[in-house]
Amino acid sequence: MMWPQFMSREFWYLKELDSYEEAAAALEEQGFDHVSEFFIESCEDRTWINGGGDALMEPLLLWLIEAYDEERLSPELAKKIAQAIQLQPKALEHILPKEVDFIIEGQETPICSFMFSAQSPFFRELIRRTKTRVGRKKVDMQRIKLSFFDYIREFVYTAHIVFLWREEPKYILNFIRQSQKLGMEKMAAFASEVYKRYLTPENTVQHLQLAQKEFLKDLETECCRYINEQNFGLKIEYREGVGLEVTLEHLLDEGVPVLDNLRRQISYLVCKKTVAEDTRLAKLIQSIPRLVGLDLSDTTGISSELLESFPSVKQLNLSNCDWLDDDHCFSIMKSSPGLIKLDLSKDTHLTFRTWGAMASLSKLINLDLSYCDQMDEDDFDLMASSCPRLGELFLKHTRLSDNGLASIGRNCVGLAVLDLSDCRNLVGEGLIELGVHAQGLQSLNLTNCSKIEPEYLEKFRKMLPGLTDLKV
Template identity: 20%
Template sequence: MADQWEYLPEECWESVFVRLGHNRYLEAPSLVCKRFHSISNRLRSSLTVSDPTVLLHGGISGLIRRFQQLKRIDFVEFHGDADMLLREIGRSGLNLEVLNLSKQRRLPVQGMMELGAKVKTLRILICSRLCFLQDSDLIAIADSFPSLTELDISYPEQDSGSLTKIGSTEDDCAVSGSFPGTVSDVGIAMLSSKLQRLCRIDVSGNHFISDRSLLSLSSKCDFLREIAARDCSLISEIGIALAIRHNPHLISLSVNGSKIPSSASSSSSFTIESSLICARALCTLDFSQMIISDDLLTSIIQADLPLLKLALSHCRGFTFAGISSLLCKYCSLNYLDIEGAAFLTDQSMLELSQYLHDLNFINLNSCSNLSNSAFFLLAKTCPYLEEIRMERTGIGKEDCPSDFKKNFQLQNLKLSWNKYLSDETLQRIAMVCPNLRSLDISHCWGITGEGIGHIGMNCCEINMLRVNGCGGLSNLGMNFGFSKLEVLYASESGIDNEGLRMISQSCRRLLCLNLEGCLGVTAKGVREVVANSKGLKEISLKKCCNVASDVIAWMVFSRPSLRKLIPPSEFVSTEKQREFFLRHGCWVLDG
């Protein structure tokens, strides 16, 4: 039998490994033999580069030689010489398609230009939350990667108050369209003229771009189909209207918080209402945090869009009658976000439910008048629903309905900050959602081990659980469920040593454990869970003041799988200690 397995073609083994799913599941088979190691290396298509990653492997060159089929590289928590790494990637011959440079201090322009000269396959560039971003960086991006189809330059973090020229006011800059030291309309215009193949762009959080930028993008980029421009202070209704009119093939538009006057008070002929009739392909509309009138909802209805995704999170001005009419028209929606719609009640949800049959996602956060009836109604009447968000609502305030129906599609529930949520309600939820994979009940103070135990017993597929701030929760129940749990966030919960002992016995697949601020945890409990969780990769003991610091070294040496450890705040490591731990494969941060 052994010989038969040995001579299986590598294509068969590749098929087996592919079915394992995430890259982390390839680690174990890669240790079996050289052949499996070689196969798993070929299958890896993405790599996250951090400071410890580079230090552990003696530079990125070794990683590139090992994983020769990489298509995506993410620079996360990397604070070293990004220019040097990009040059190495450029010399590697990789057919890279996605590069994520987010959270860097500055854009590594020199390395990026050298990479662009040698790698012609890059299509997606993510530069979100850079500490500093300006127009010249946009030009460098366009010159380095002229074939980009997707670009994310959202939410740069520079202080706008210190970036205007001396002697120039913000109003002066707004008139000229140029803001020194920031991304401005001038930079977006030059970017638009150079990136002819651009299909998607996210410029959210760039406070010095205006309607001119939306006009440049929509008129110059013929293939542009998706625009995200959230939290852009100078974008108005006119800019949104012009973007719609100049690009009738736009399929996704996401804007929020812009200065949108009502149609009655607007003197301009360029209004969203009058422009929607030009839209032919809009599938996604996100108008979150705006003042949205029923007239605008009527215009969306009259436009007869192929609408599948609608987000009106924290919008004001529209009524139940307006949203009811819209949902009646677009009853094939699969994504609905109406967070903060205070007028919604259990009875109104009963009326809307007849239009929600095709939904697979709904966000009802902060709809405080909704309770158990609304939740179980959605589970019963929406057979394709995969995720429900009902944080800060009235779930648990009333008895559960007796006529419930199991929903085998529901996989993700976000129910945090529901002060009325009880063990009894959680037990019924466990019965209704047997295929649940992710549950967030953080800061639901009425939950105990009895209630969460029903989740573990009935929801056998659950792999992520968030119980942060659940002070009444000392364990995950007495039934030893959660056999597939991989991620447990339990910061500032009531989890104690006995709870950890039970977790160590039942959650053998645990990969990530956050115990920050758990005062009932000591070194004894930590030792038990670390000893039994053979795949554990990350653990946080920050603010666990009753955990003795001498357990840190034991954890690093006794659990080879451990990659990231946040010790108690009292633990202060020296540079030599950190390097020593890192050589054993674990990044020990400051608590």
């Protein structure tokens, strides 16, 4: 007997058996996961399948299908098996049982119910309802045209539709919609990639807005990818929990119309290098009605126009800005009193004036001051008293002392996440004060805090049984 050329070592025991019948029985004794792994792996070797391996693949597939029909095989595993079969549609087509007839426009079309139901919740439920009927199962597909179904069938068996590109754009767009309704994400992604050929610099934003409105995620992805490939000086991405994020590499004339069309969707804006110095940026930002976050990290400067009309945002990243000083911070904080998240890491020019001014940020719950090694004990004390509502604080690689940590514990009693990694002045006394007051602390990073004494750490652990994430 032949075996797949690159069969995993865990299946080598099969070589000791005398027939594929014995091999099938031995595999099935090990359970669904074992059989599925062998089947999926073997689908990659077409030569073995055509050379007689189908004699083993067929009983294994029928066994897996039976388990799936009886709901003993998970939908996730069934989908993986179906996708493996799609790798070798011609070699495996003859072993697929076609036990259900779809009636479309009066024509009966035999199909493999497993391949359809494993890839679509819609077909899974539709076929499931036929299982109790006597005789050959027939399903009347009243709302699907035969030409449309032919494309679905081709994709179900091959993960490809050869001639979809010949259809009109309107047809393909509707095909994407229907694919999503059927729960066939991969088919929707395939059709969206085909549709990309009809995108132009003039219509892409319109299609992007349509995709967002109708929740056509794959078309949305293709539109973003198309825009990012153009010489617009910008990149766009829809991020879960954030919305539309736009990264401005350069503020080019070619990109301005795109930004203008997208301004109502933009939630987060990232500006690179010299962009914040462009006097046009202030006007652009003012035109964005729902801007939640702004990232100016690593920028080389800021225009007076932007500073004077700084937007009111909830999230602000000013990390590693050499131009940033206390006066800039005053102006920015005054414009954004509703800040929830603020990143000032690596901003070593800031002084006690900024830490004191943070008292105006009454909603601030997330603060990053990592690598601000200019801060001393008094600075940490002032910062802590100015930001009593902090829930997350990041102080990596600072000169924080035990007294400073104790002050943070007394003032920021609502802390849930605290990063003190590389704070090498800590001995451990401050941990005790932290444990007394910050009873809700869930995550603490003490990596590379080499001077912390074990007895303090052990006592601290006992004080906070709810601390689920401690790195030392």
